[in-house]
Amino acid sequence: MTLAADPRAVFTHVQPAPTTRRLPANRAGKTVSSGTILISTVTLLALFVLWLVATQLGWATPLFLPSPAEVLTQFQAVAVDGYADGTLLQHTLASLGRILVALCIGVLLGVPLGLLMGLNRWVRGTLSVPIGLYWGLPPLAYLPLLIIWLGIGESSKIVLLSLSTFAPICFSAQAGVRSVPVERINAALSLGATRLQLFTNIILPSALPEILTGLRIAVAAGLSCLVAAELIAARSGLGYMIMSAANFLSTDVVFVGLILIAALAFLFATGMRWLERKLVPWKGKI
């Protein structure tokens, strides 16, 4: 049989087209996103100026809309002297602690159970009904029940928050497993993968982008439940501080609490984006 000429010789002229093609696309993407950031910053500044002008010109009484200066003064006062049995730091840490504990519980239970639901029909059939049922309920509707069962202490709030973070993480892990392309699984099997190797090398990394999306939803769900739960039953936390201030019509302290919660939400969102870039840089590429 005739032996081939060196097959590599054939390919020396082939250019790595996509690498060069990707650069302009990336550049365009960066321009667009930095442009968006600029627009967002301008909007934020405009809102602040509107707030300043509204209070300066006396469009609303301080009871309804305190001035930025008053809010800043209150911020310092609450930070140093405290409000409603705790300094600002203590309230923030109380809220932050609750949501972080709940997120940990949600991930530690939700990811393995969701993966199992994706892999096994029996687990999926059994668990999807109870999780689907409670996930459909507004959390504040069953909070009174949790308070009857667990009391007004930390456990009822932790359970409420964990329930709200667990479901989206669990469902997204399940969806992640179900979304693995069958060709990718077949390819691994024909390369000799055992079931365990298939799971650790193919299914788990394939499901990771979906799991991170679920985590993002869980953070949002957890934050909204957190503040609501603290409004109803708590003796610490930003929600509790806001509720106490509202009872005394201290609108400026309410503003301090709101701004801090917004800042927390922004921090969480930024953290999640960083985590996605770090863990799944290939997301959307294939």
Added chain:
Amino acid sequence: MLQIRDASVTFSASDGSAVHALDHVSLDIAPDSIVVAVGASGCGKSTLLNAIAGFLPLTEGSIILDGEEIDRPGGDRGVVFQKDTLLPWASVVDNVALGLKFAGVSKAARRERARELLDLVGLADFADKPPYELSGGMRQRVGLARALATDPKILLMDEPFGALDSLTRETMQQLLASVWARTGKQILFITHSIEEALTLGTTVVVMSPRPGRIVARFEAGFVREFAGTGDIGPILSDPRFIELREEIRALIHRPAAKGTLQ
């Protein structure tokens, strides 16, 4: 030696009727040969490949590779898919080394072997890139290197160049012919292009749909010349090539086959 004996695959369609995707097909693939199955959509050629790969159980018959009956996917049959199945989180070299990783080969050894294969398919400079920075043709070359890495007994290629543009496709055919000449792997290649079948096959089997059957078998052998010269031009104008091409075209487009398309 791969032996397919009376293999049938029957599905039940959504209306409950039986679809004979593969109907009593028998075929031998000898070592050092490239068997190309060509036919219109639905003729069962991909079903045949999936059954050999072990992705799909046979309803009847048996497939035997070197004396062992096939009933599940395994590392002794390397598969190159039409769709890109590379792992986006792993570098090109680690994608090629995946089968060796499954086999428990140490990281250094499997990367060394993977680099050799990347060299063979002309992608040595791209070893450390993520696969999504490669073009479609380059990804298929990575797929070929990955399938070769575990040194399988047979290569199964399911329309691997079907999604590529015609120039890239020709380059890939040259690559495959020369890789075959160098490694002597037995190959089953699926395509819907008659010219590709004749260019690459030592044997070309023509399949027809409903029920999926082998209707003719030709010994082609142009691939030996192609692997040697790397030049497709003289082959395409070879009178025997043209004659076979027209004969196969007539078989695929004959009225009976057209009638069953309704």
